[in-house]
Amino acid sequence: MAGFPIQYAERIRTLPPYLFAAIDEMKRKAIERGMDIINLGIGDPDLPTPEPIIESLRREAGNPKHHQYPSYDGMLSFRTAVADWYQRRFGVTLDPKTEVVTLIGSKEGIGHIPLAFIDPGDIVLVPSPGYPVYPVATSFAGGVSYTMPLTKENGFLPDLSAIPKDIAQKAKMMFLNSPNNPTSVVASKEFFKHVADFAQEHQIIVCHDAA
Structure with missing residues (x-):
């Protein structure tokens, strides 16, 4: 009996490569070439779990x-x-x-919360660089990611004033991360107050990833 081609769903076909998997592949190839690498990739603890736990x-x-x-x-x-x-x-x-x-872990919450609040076409504000799950989870929910660049000029924090007014009015959710990965910047109370005011004005759900 002849088989037939099986196609992935559009949400899978349009996903970009997962960043951490791509980094792991680059590390593997470097090690195979005999390179001695210092792993500055994913923050996987290298200390044993405490014995009481x-x-x-x-x-x-x-x-x-x-x-x-x-x-x-x-x-x-x-x-x-x-x-x-x-x-x-x-x-x-x-x-x-x-x-x-x-939750079973913070990744579960980040990956699932857009499914609870985002409808197809809704805009989600995501920091860049940032955790790859933010845009991936947005895409799975049918949402559209709008990138907030983290630049040196803005202290590596999102510049909310740079978000176009029409985007801010349509946005339904915002992902934030402090202490930030990968920049290590810690947002101030004043910044969070600004975020709260901005979110209240535009009725945006703020998802703060403190992991």
């Missing part, structure tokens, strides 16, 4: 109550601990039942 995982893995599906919104005790920490750290009160979400 490993021991806790071993102990809890043996508890039968953890052998079933977890609750859909995560443990309330964990979400309460997050809300308590947020209050101590930032002076902001969060309702752990409605304003804290448990």
